[in-house]
Amino acid sequence: MNIILLGPPGAGKGTQARLLEEKRGMVQLSTGDMLREARTSGTEMGQKVAAIMDAGELVTDEIVIGLIEEKLQSADGNGFIFDGFPRTLGQADALGELLEANGQGLNAVIEMRVDDAALVARITARSTCGSCGEVYNDITKPIPADGKCENCGGTEFKRRADDNEESLKTRLMEYYKKTSPLIGYYYHAGDLKPVNGLGEIDEVAGEIDAALGG
Numbered sequence: 001m002n003i004i005l006l007g008p009p010g011a012g013k014g015t016q017a018r019l020l021e022e023k024r025g026m027v028q029l030s031t032g033d034m035l036r037e038a039r040t041s042g043t044e045m046g047q048k049v050a051a052i053m054d055a056g057e058l059v060t061d062e063i064v065i066g067l068i069e070e071k072l073q074s075a076d077g078n079g080f081i082f083d084g085f086p087r088t089l090g091q092a093d094a095l096g097e098l099l100e101a102n103g104q105g106l107n108a109v110i111e112m113r114v115d116d117a118a119l120v121a122r123i124t125a126r127s128t129c130g131s132c133g134e135v136y137n138d139i140t141k142p143i144p145a146d147g148k149c150e151n152c153g154g155t156e157f158k159r160r161a162d163d164n165e166e167s168l169k170t171r172l173m174e175y176y177k178k179t180s181p182l183i184g185y186y187y188h189a190g191d192l193k194p195v196n197g198l199g200e201i202d203e204v205a206g207e208i209d210a211a212l213g214g
């Protein structure tokens with residue numbers, strides 16, 4: 001099964017993708033994570049995209065489509081969870097073509113609905129484990145009192161450079177201008193399944209499970 005998690009920054013796509021990986025043995029393909037990795041390892045591409053990402057703008061379709069194409073060829077698993085990809089109509093068309101070329105298709109596009117006020121609150125309170133990427137939130141899921149990640153025991157936590165109000169404004173505008181048209185695109189392709197992204201993590205996971213047919 002191949003699915004897309006579609007929604008604005010802070011909607012909980014990464015958190016839900018990790019749960020789906022655990023529960024269903026699927027493979028999360030997050031272009032945001034891939035780009036951050038490219039930055040950390042200092043590749044030429046990573047250096048090129050750093051300023052764009054920090055400002056909250058989208059990197060070019062060519063770069064992210066290339067990243068996904070590479071992963072689709074090498075990764076193996078019980079289907080893919082596309083997290084943060086596609087983000088433009090060009091990327092959506094390219095994904096359809098790449099899947100078709102591999103004899104595959106899309107089973108569902110989960111649209112995670114969250115209002116903007118909740119997004120600002122979530123994003124400015126967010127941190128992740130430096131070792132495994134587990135996502136924490138100062139309000140809804142604080143770092144455990146012993147200072148150790150509940151998933152891997154790691155003790156270093158990071159805040160993303162683009163998780164501030166200024167970048168978030170740009171990220172939201174990019175979402176509404178370039179990514180939200182995908183809601184209509186996938187609605188008409190017949191794949192769209194809206195879920196309420198505002199609930200507790202387990203409630204949202206339950207809704208996604210139901211949308212995927214249990």
Ligand code: AMP
Pocket residue numbers: 009031032033035052053054056057058059060061064083084085086087088091162171
């Ligand atoms: P994310 O971790 O998904 O919030 O992505 C962080 C940043 O990486 C975004 O604000 C963009 O600058 C860049 N990015 C991630 N995925 C894409 C994509 N599919 N298309 C363009 N830019 C992307």
